[in-house]
Amino acid sequence: MPLRVVQTIDEVRAALTARRESGAIGLVPTMGALHAGHARLVERARAECATVVVSIFINPLQFDRADDLARYPRPLEADLALCERLGVDAVFAPSAEEIYPEPPDVRVHVGQTAKYLCGAFRPGHFDGVATVVLKLFDIVQPDVAYFGEKDAQQLAIIRRMVADLNVPVKIAPVATVREADGLALSSRNQHLNAAERALAPALFRALTAAKNAVAAGVSDAEAVKRAATGTVPVDDRLRIEYLELVDPRTFQPVERITGPVVAAGALWVGSTRLIDNVLCTPP
């Protein structure tokens, strides 16, 4: 079936009504600027669902900085070509006015799960994410929705939202795709110049150091974090925003490691902010 590109809520609902009986509908929510990490999500959806919908929407509600929103990449043509190649059935690419005809007065609010890490450094970010994801779920009404593990706190929050609000959608996590040197794929990587790109794998190396320390039996979180941050080169272009060990479900910081924890970090490389995470399991 050829790729259908739809811009309005009415169109996407109409396009899906007939397909609902043919089997499961899979949704891959994205902000576009698709890379191999997104492709992995789509491939999983394609393998598991009768109908695959990719949404491309740069959600203004989740940007805490106007400059970040303004410079977020928007290569729509290339995105559509990739979707076509991957056998996507429909791309839903609405305007901001279609999604927010007026500022939403009723929103989704995330509590403790958004308190630390990105939630602490990006005020309102996760309320914006949760609100738009719930809207996309209510618009598309998918059976399954696919999210990358790279955005681990986002994934934990979406799972919590689905549980707390009884949202009838199954959440499918998909493993992070990495470059050969460990750098997690991200639409923001294209902002890096060559020198910054060479420095960027420092984040994954630090998180891997945390993983190794936990695997070696270090149970004091401060000691693990020191081992991790100690691997980051001293360089004016690198600034660690946070590097934390948190409970995989609640995303609350852990002091003593007695079970699996997520090592999560945000690293500024020049003017680009990168995030990544690694699951750490004690011996």
Add this chain to the structure above:
Amino acid sequence: MPLRVVQTIDEVRAALTARRESGAIGLVPTMGALHAGHARLVERARAECATVVVSIFINPLQFDRADDLARYPRPLEADLALCERLGVDAVFAPSAEEIYPEPPDVRVHVGQTAKYLCGAFRPGHFDGVATVVLKLFDIVQPDVAYFGEKDAQQLAIIRRMVADLNVPVKIAPVATVREADGLALSSRNQHLNAAERALAPALFRALTAAKNAVAAGVSDAEAVKRAATGTVPVDDRLRIEYLELVDPRTFQPVERITGPVVAAGALWVGSTRLIDNVLCTPP
């Protein structure tokens, strides 16, 4: 078909799966203690839908006072008998643990629409209402949900939630049912003793005075409110919590009346709090 009473989310979803193809599902969300006002909602649902579900759940999240929650009436046997008589297909009467296995970390938050009237006097009340209504919508997945106009701010908030979050449910408002002396039916009326019951219609009389003033061309909201509150007898057992004129959609207070407004009031009668509202239209 005989009335089915189900307590769990899995049961109610399973019971409805087969019925979804027979036509529309109507949901009447209630906190029980059903009266003729609820009956009117159910009758509308029965006339319009193939399947009628009544939920009975006293939502702890929306009570700002523990004593109010503790003394809220719970006559389940009588409620089920009424549902059976009205031809309800299923009553969903879950426990608090079924709906909240743990305190929800992700909730629905209402902004400006909850700022005045009941929202100002009952902190967190409408976030609790919106959260449980969205959960009930996600559990039952009705085509239509029925709400009484007596709780006008609640109705405005549910409508706003459905619009802002693209919830695929049609909201059907149902007119307030009143006693012969004008008192709006409410589960809380049964807390009134005989003397209080005799005083209680003062609220509807005040709101009717507002309506008459607006219809007579009074356009200054303060003057309309004075005309309304002036009708309330001076009595130690009566205390006006608020009496306000608001925009019917946004529920923001109005200073000059240039179109339809809702006159809404809350009146304490002894230890019982009553609310009511009347739509006022200028000449």
